[in-house]
Amino acid sequence: MKDDFKYKCGNCGQIYNIEKDIMLCPGCREEFIKGKPLKGVLKVQLPDRLKNSLAGKEKINVFDFLPIEEKFFPPISVGNTPLIQAKNIQKELGFENIYLKFDGTNPTGSFKDRASYLVSAFAKKNNLNEIVVASTGNAASSMAGIAAAAGQKTFIFMPESAPKAKLVQCLQYGAELIPIKGDYDTAFDLSLEFSRRTGFLNRNTAYNPLTIEGKKTVSFELCEQMSGREIDYVFLPVGDGVILSGVIKGFSDMKYLGIIKNLPKIIGVQAEKSSFIYNAFYKGQFDLNYKASTIADSISVNTAHNGYTAVNDLKSAEGEMILVSDDEILSAQNYVSKMSGIFCEPSSAASFAGFLKFKGSISKNKSVVLLLTGHGLKDIDSAVKSIKFPKIFEADIDYIIDNINL
Ligand SMILES: [Zn+2]
Numbered sequence: 001m002k003d004d005f006k007y008k009c010g011n012c013g014q015i016y017n018i019e020k021d022i023m024l025c026p027g028c029r030e031e032f033i034k035g036k037p038l039k040g041v042l043k044v045q046l047p048d049r050l051k052n053s054l055a056g057k058e059k060i061n062v063f064d065f066l067p068i069e070e071k072f073f074p075p076i077s078v079g080n081t082p083l084i085q086a087k088n089i090q091k092e093l094g095f096e097n098i099y100l101k102f103d104g105t106n107p108t109g110s111f112k113d114r115a116s117y118l119v120s121a122f123a124k125k126n127n128l129n130e131i132v133v134a135s136t137g138n139a140a141s142s143m144a145g146i147a148a149a150a151g152q153k154t155f156i157f158m159p160e161s162a163p164k165a166k167l168v169q170c171l172q173y174g175a176e177l178i179p180i181k182g183d184y185d186t187a188f189d190l191s192l193e194f195s196r197r198t199g200f201l202n203r204n205t206a207y208n209p210l211t212i213e214g215k216k217t218v219s220f221e222l223c224e225q226m227s228g229r230e231i232d233y234v235f236l237p238v239g240d241g242v243i244l245s246g247v248i249k250g251f252s253d254m255k256y257l258g259i260i261k262n263l264p265k266i267i268g269v270q271a272e273k274s275s276f277i278y279n280a281f282y283k284g285q286f287d288l289n290y291k292a293s294t295i296a297d298s299i300s301v302n303t304a305h306n307g308y309t310a311v312n313d314l315k316s317a318e319g320e321m322i323l324v325s326d327d328e329i330l331s332a333q334n335y336v337s338k339m340s341g342i343f344c345e346p347s348s349a350a351s352f353a354g355f356l357k358f359k360g361s362i363s364k365n366k367s368v369v370l371l372l373t374g375h376g377l378k379d380i381d382s383a384v385k386s387i388k389f390p391k392i393f394e395a396d397i398d399y400i401i402d403n404i405n406l
Contacts, residue, residue: 004047005067007209010309011040018044018067020126023207032189035288037307042209043249051257062220065253067213072121074150078113079217081105083225083369088339093359097367101222102342104375107149108169111215111243111373112142118214119143119203120150129153130200134191136184136239137166138298138374143203144175155200157187163297163379185302205242206306212246219250222369223260231264232366235351235358237373238268238321239299241277241310247371248313264369266319268310269354271296271326276304278321280311295326295382298347298374324353330386332356333376343376346383 007016009025016022023029028040044067053064062079063070082105086098103111116139123131133143134157147154154175158167159182170177180187188204195202205211222231238244244266251263270278271294280286286307292300304310314321324332326346333349336342351370362368376383393400 002067002069004049006045007042008045009040009042010312015045016042020122020128020201023202023209032192034185034189035290035303037286037303037309038206038305039308041206041212041306041309043245043309044209044213046253046256060220060224060259062217065220066118066217067210068118068121068125072124073117074120074124074146076107076117076146076149078106078117078146079221081221083222084340084342086340089336092339094364095359095362095368096365099226099367099369100336100340100342100372101218101369102344102372103218104342104344104348104372106142108142108145109375109378110138110142111218111371112139113146114217115139115205115211115214115242115246116142116146116203118210119201119208120146120152122210123152123201124150126201128201130155130198131203132191132195132198132200133157133203134184134187135162135205136297136300137162138378139203139205140175141166141169141173141378144170144173147175148173155191155194157191157194159183159187161297163381165378165380183302184300188305204305205240206309211242212249212306212309215243215246216250216253218371219247219254223254226367229367230262231369233265233267233362233368234371235267235269235355235368236371237296237299237347237350238270238277238310239274239301239304239347241268241304241306243371243373244268244277244310245306245313248317248319252317263317266314266317267354267358268314268319268321269350270321270323271299271329271350272323273326274300275323276301277307277310278323280307281314281321294329295385296329296345296347296350297379297382298345299350322354322358324350324357328353328356330382333383334386336372337376342372343383344372345374345376345379348372348374
């Protein structure tokens with residue numbers, strides 16, 4: 001029985017049932033205006049009964065906190081990704097508790113699977129077999145993969161510039177891929193119109209409230225994996241701001257339920273050349289003509305659709321934002337790979353680059369979690385920019401031994 005989970009508008013506070021035709025708050029939504037974040041983004045509100053049912057429970061089942069029953073989720077394993085203590089990095093930087101939460105081990109190699117998993121379950125529960133999504137790459141390949149597990153069909157609107165691996169993934173999973181001449185925002189608009197005309201379920205990030213809700217599951221896992229030890233800082237990459245809102249929602253839900261006492265300090269990291277939310281957070285206004293161009297494609301957005309919500313969430317959580325350059329991102333990607341064995345994509349490495357910039361303000365004994373959201377193999381073209389390929393050797397062992405660093 002999940003009927004007592006509701007949607008609540010972050011703008012006017014109105015409550016709605018969780019139904020297929022409710023996406024943005026009907027009272028606050030505006031027709032999508034280019035350059036402007038979405039108005040009336042909804043969030044799931046937990047029923048009060050969960051508070052009482054938790055008393056004395058040692059192990060928490062994450063499905064208890066989600067608005068869809070477990071039986072509707074597709075037969076594929078999402079979440080429960082590793083939390084790795086980065087001992088080599090700790091040693092070199094003099095910290096005692098640095099943890100890498102690597103979501104590249106999700107089925108499609110991305111954190112986005114958490115949102116796709118819940119959207120797919122919602123579609124199953126409501127007998128909807130077609131799902132539409134606009135994406136810079138990861139949300140698309142994620143939805144395609146998770147929907148394939150559920151036997152659902154996906155229609156994907158993606159900028160033609162998306163990294164090839166992500167396009168290939170969509171096609172391997174059998175999705176209907178619609179590459180667009182234009183940017184993510186254009187793909188976003190087209191996909192909404194496509195959903196409107198066909199009646200197919202739209203999974204667009206922020207627009208579909210279940211995307212924030214699905215992403216909150218990482219916070220539950222983190223608390224479980226830390227076995228009661230407090231998390232002091234969480235660094236995460238920010239593009240549209242939905243992961244930011246999802247992570248804060250997860251910790252806030254746990255605080256509401258009495259599982260934790262305090263939220264960790266949340267530090268959102270953006271690329272210098274994709275700083276829509278950073279600018280709004282510190283300047284108090286949105287630049288509606290902003291044009292992003294960072295190497296970290298997953299966080300490259302002109303208009304953060306979740307902009308209003310993300311800024312409000314971060315303010316109420318007393319978090320901060322930080323900017324990193326593309327060079328810092330590539331160098332962080334390479335450093336994390338070499339020091340931990342975790343090869344993450346550039347947008348994920350932004351978390352680590354942010355930590356390197358911010359670490360002077362953190363006591364060495366504090367616990368720091370770095371959210372690494374995607375696998376490095378998803379964007380090889382960027383990864384090669386920070387490495388040097390070796391020359392080709394003659395097939396002669398004496399020559400090889402004489403010419404390499406032993
Ligand atoms: Zn509203």
